[in-house]
Amino acid sequence: MSRRPREPLLTDDKWSKIEPLLPKLSSRGRPWRDNRAVLEGILWVLKTGARWRDLPEDLPSPATCWRRLRRWEDDGTWERVWRAFLRELDAKGWLDWEETFADASFMPAKKGATASASRNEARARSAWFWSTARVFLSEQPYTPPRRQR
16 A cells, blocks of 8 residues: 655745744754754644654654754744744734734632732732733734823
């Protein structure tokens, strides 16, 4: 039984927008796998929800894809890509900054503060709230408050 070739997830048009935003490969030492092939592997895992070790054989090794994913996360590449696409969408007028939603992780609801906690500690905002608010506010373009009559 022959296998059908896998359809690439990145079109040439998409790749031409992403390629300049990815770090250049270093030329010293062992040759690096192509960024496009590695990104295909990362996208394949994200799209299918499969394990890294289940990557198709025509893609780079699972370790290579995972290490590059981690490297790009650590050096801020994903944030630069995300901001570039937000700028492009905003320039086209496709974003409505008046109505914005932030995605969040689901966490179990606390049943209340411990008996020894003071009232103010029980009401304090969580670190998660402030980190989410900081990210949300950093992406929203500044608009001065409207004057009230």
